[in-house]
Amino acid sequence: MTNIDTTLRSFIDVAPDSHFPIQNLPYGVFKTSSSSTPGIGVAISDQVLDLGVLAERGLLAGGELGDGEIFREPTLNAFMALGRPAWTAARSILTTLLRNDEPVLRDDAGLRDAAFHRQSDVEMLLPAAIGDYTDFYSSREHATNIGIMLRGKDNALQPNWLHIPVGYHGRASSVVISGTDVPRPKGQTKPPDADRPIFGPSRLMDFELEMGFFVGPGNRLGESIPIAAAPDHIFGMVLVNDWSARDIQAWEYVPLGPFLSKNFATSISPWVVTMDALEPFRCAGPAQNDPEVFPYLRSPDDRAYDIHLEVLLQSREMDAPDRIATSNLRYMYWNVSQQLAHHTVNGCNARPGDLYGSGTISGPEKHERGSMMELSWRGTESVQLSNGEERKFLADGDTVIMSGCCEKNGVKIGFGEVRGTLLPAG
Ligand code: CA
Numbered sequence: 001m002t003n004i005d006t007t008l009r010s011f012i013d014v015a016p017d018s019h020f021p022i023q024n025l026p027y028g029v030f031k032t033s034s035s036s037t038p039g040i041g042v043a044i045s046d047q048v049l050d051l052g053v054l055a056e057r058g059l060l061a062g063g064e065l066g067d068g069e070i071f072r073e074p075t076l077n078a079f080m081a082l083g084r085p086a087w088t089a090a091r092s093i094l095t096t097l098l099r100n101d102e103p104v105l106r107d108d109a110g111l112r113d114a115a116f117h118r119q120s121d122v123e124m125l126l127p128a129a130i131g132d133y134t135d136f137y138s139s140r141e142h143a144t145n146i147g148i149m150l151r152g153k154d155n156a157l158q159p160n161w162l163h164i165p166v167g168y169h170g171r172a173s174s175v176v177i178s179g180t181d182v183p184r185p186k187g188q189t190k191p192p193d194a195d196r197p198i199f200g201p202s203r204l205m206d207f208e209l210e211m212g213f214f215v216g217p218g219n220r221l222g223e224s225i226p227i228a229a230a231p232d233h234i235f236g237m238v239l240v241n242d243w244s245a246r247d248i249q250a251w252e253y254v255p256l257g258p259f260l261s262k263n264f265a266t267s268i269s270p271w272v273v274t275m276d277a278l279e280p281f282r283c284a285g286p287a288q289n290d291p292e293v294f295p296y297l298r299s300p301d302d303r304a305y306d307i308h309l310e311v312l313l314q315s316r317e318m319d320a321p322d323r324i325a326t327s328n329l330r331y332m333y334w335n336v337s338q339q340l341a342h343h344t345v346n347g348c349n350a351r352p353g354d355l356y357g358s359g360t361i362s363g364p365e366k367h368e369r370g371s372m373m374e375l376s377w378r379g380t381e382s383v384q385l386s387n388g389e390e391r392k393f394l395a396d397g398d399t400v401i402m403s404g405c406c407e408k409n410g411v412k413i414g415f416g417e418v419r420g421t422l423l424p425a426g
Helices: 051-056 077-082 084-098 109-115 140-151 227-233 246-252 275-281 336-344
Strands: 027-031 039-044 047-050 116-118 123-125 133-136 167-169 175-177 186-189 198-201 209-215 234-241 266-268 308-314 322-328 355-357 399-408 411-423
Touching: 039 051, 047 051, 047 109, 051 109, 077 084, 084 275, 109 116, 167 336, 186 246, 209 308, 209 336, 227 234, 227 336, 234 275, 234 336, 234 399, 234 411, 266 411, 275 399, 275 411, 336 355
Parallel strands: 133 355, 175 266
Antiparallel strands: 027 039, 027 123, 039 047, 047 116, 133 167, 186 198, 209 234, 209 355, 234 266, 308 322, 308 399, 399 411
């Protein structure tokens, strides 16, 4: 495990509470009001560094990066496909260019003018063209909570759960960027006391606090990614809110799992924090010796990450959001390397830009439950808001905000936020 370089400073001022110091340098795709095409950028402080401008000047060329033209693409897919040596090379070049003792960018006012935009002036877009989206169910606490509610305490975890990183294929077409409004979906539900289902807007709308990772080079059909090589295929991570309609889910999920209750919207944060930036926060995950996991799922080293997570909710009536839950990625029973190794062990191909969701990240404490379903214990308890309102599930006009941050020796590596507002059914 590497330590964080606390001596590193940029010539760009970074406020102490910023998620984006020079030690982070997450990638995103943005559009300015004057540009006709999207560009690739890196977040530093409250700025976006436009990599297209740097590439045009030849500042991002050489070695694994070739002529640097991959940074003039409208998505990160081509850069993701290049693999870890290229990611490390780019990080090294960008770190040098942004250092306080490096004059190339610092002392060139014209170049700085062209290459920096205020984050508040740009529109963030999806960072990649997402070909496939897979969602796991990897939090033991979440699976146990849901299992107790649906099947009782004695059968909370399904017999396969401690052997298999359970997942399902989601829908890539409805992955949306933070800030996108989400209309309440309509569908079939069956009230518990009714003989037949009814059709209409979902009445049990929920969020799911998740994180996701983007695939790098990936694997060819018929081959697999061994767990030891998984880090070479994981580009970086984002925050994920996997919106869920619990009443639609309850009626449709037997026998093939969730379908329309999950695939209407999945919101992600715009900045992809690289695994290189997260390396100082790699840590041990939960013990996996009861039962022992199959050799193909055994991590050769620590593969969990210590990332503090928060969920905030703001109703239409509120002036500021309330924090309603906290959690941490380190609670996940199955880590990102295990998820990728498992997903490809049968020869299924993962491709650059594919998105993998962790599943809802709940912790052991009551305030560490990553969904309204758990916070309200299936609607039997109320979540109190500071203005006197209460919630069992989400109401129209509610804005859900998730944020994530790691901190070590005074340096914050953050994800910013993912936010979305639930609109009335259309
Ligand atoms: Ca989910």
